[in-house]
Amino acid sequence: MNVALTAQPHAPEALYRLFRSAMEPHVVVARGEPWNDERERAQFFEQLAAASVQLIVVKDQVVGFVDLRAFDDHSVVHTMVVAPQWQSSGIGSAVLEQLKTKWNRISLSVLKANPRARRFYARAGFRETGSTEHHYQMAWVSNPSLSMRQYQEGDEAAVVGVWHRSGRARYTFLPTWQEFSLDMARKIFREVIMPRCDIWVGVQDDRIVAYLAMNGSQIARMYVDPSEWRRGWGSRLLELAKKLSPGGLELYTHQQNASARAFYEKHGFVVIRFGISPPPECAPDVEYRWRSA
Numbered sequence: 001m002n003v004a005l006t007a008q009p010h011a012p013e014a015l016y017r018l019f020r021s022a023m024e025p026h027v028v029v030a031r032g033e034p035w036n037d038e039r040e041r042a043q044f045f046e047q048l049a050a051a052s053v054q055l056i057v058v059k060d061q062v063v064g065f066v067d068l069r070a071f072d073d074h075s076v077v078h079t080m081v082v083a084p085q086w087q088s089s090g091i092g093s094a095v096l097e098q099l100k101t102k103w104n105r106i107s108l109s110v111l112k113a114n115p116r117a118r119r120f121y122a123r124a125g126f127r128e129t130g131s132t133e134h135h136y137q138m139a140w141v142s143n144p145s146l147s148m149r150q151y152q153e154g155d156e157a158a159v160v161g162v163w164h165r166s167g168r169a170r171y172t173f174l175p176t177w178q179e180f181s182l183d184m185a186r187k188i189f190r191e192v193i194m195p196r197c198d199i200w201v202g203v204q205d206d207r208i209v210a211y212l213a214m215n216g217s218q219i220a221r222m223y224v225d226p227s228e229w230r231r232g233w234g235s236r237l238l239e240l241a242k243k244l245s246p247g248g249l250e251l252y253t254h255q256q257n258a259s260a261r262a263f264y265e266k267h268g269f270v271v272i273r274f275g276i277s278p279p280p281e282c283a284p285d286v287e288y289r290w291r292s293a
């Protein structure tokens with residue numbers, strides 16, 4: 001989905017309507033009383049910095065806005081709203097990714113009464129820096145020590161190590177994986193994965209912590225070191241996979257791999273069929289597919 005940020009002129013009243021549509025349920029909880037239009041409107045216009053507003057545009061439609069205050073070395077997201085009917089479709093993440101390319105530090109406040117937004121920012125790498133009665137303060141700081149690159153000679157031991165640790169930690173329900181030795185993993189990596197796949201690695205402070213193996217549009221392997229689970233590596237690799245194969249992606253995972261299934265489904269993958277993995281494993285598996293919107 002193409003998400004654009006534009007500084008084009010905008011009607012303040014339209015911004016207020018967007019703000020209200022997205023914020024009313026959370027403000028009502030935070031204040032413990034119904035929406036007081038007069039008060040909220042007055043506060044909104046008092047705080048709005050019209051010159052720092054950028055509209056979020058998708059398919060020529062304004063779907064939200066960001067009021068981003070710029071300082072010398074950092075920026076503050078004063079307000080960011082995506083209209084309810086456009087939420088949960090990756091627009092907010094796309095906006096943050098664009099802002100991250102321009103700033104080394106971005107901070108914001110999120111209502112305590114809005115746990116979804118708090119999770120959303122946490123997933124995007126924002127960390128809590130403080131709190132007030134009704135808000136958590138959060139900040140994201142760019143991390144030049146985090147990168148993704150193509151597999152290079154000399155990466156084998158690290159990649160096989162990540163794969164082996166991650167698989168054994170996740171597949172406690174698969175006897176074949178629990179018996180799978182590091183030597184066997186190295187052999188399969190050399191003889192099966194390397195010759196067939198393009199391999200990418202995620203690197204943190206010079207340490208390989210995740211890898212992705214692509215066979216055409218097939219995600220053949222995607223593994224994150226257990227110590228790094230739920231820190232955004234899977235999402236970063238999946239974004240990369242979508243760029244490498246923009247027309248679509250396919251993959252297999254185990255039916256019992258609930259966390260991987262939740263992860264793929266959150267990223268727009270749908271189940272194509274249920275089956276059984278090839279011998280010697282012979283475990284219930286599931287094929288997933290993602291197609292660009």
Ligand SMILES: CC(C)(COP(=O)(O)OP(=O)(O)OC[C@H]1O[C@@H](n2cnc3c(N)ncnc32)[C@H](O)[C@@H]1OP(=O)(O)O)[C@@H](O)C(=O)NCCC(=O)NCCS
Pocket residue numbers: 119123166167170222223224225228229230231232233234235236251252253254257258259260262263264266
């Ligand atoms: C599946 C895997 C690649 C995801 O990578 P990751 O870096 O942990 O994922 P991200 O941090 O980008 O995304 C995390 C999101 O995935 C989902 N998810 C991940 N683990 C989950 C769990 N145990 N329970 C529920 N949801 C989970 C959630 O939506 C989560 O978002 P949240 O933390 O905000 O709730 C990784 O956990 C992994 O290596 N697992 C073991 C190997 C594996 O199963 N690979 C897939 C084989 S097909």
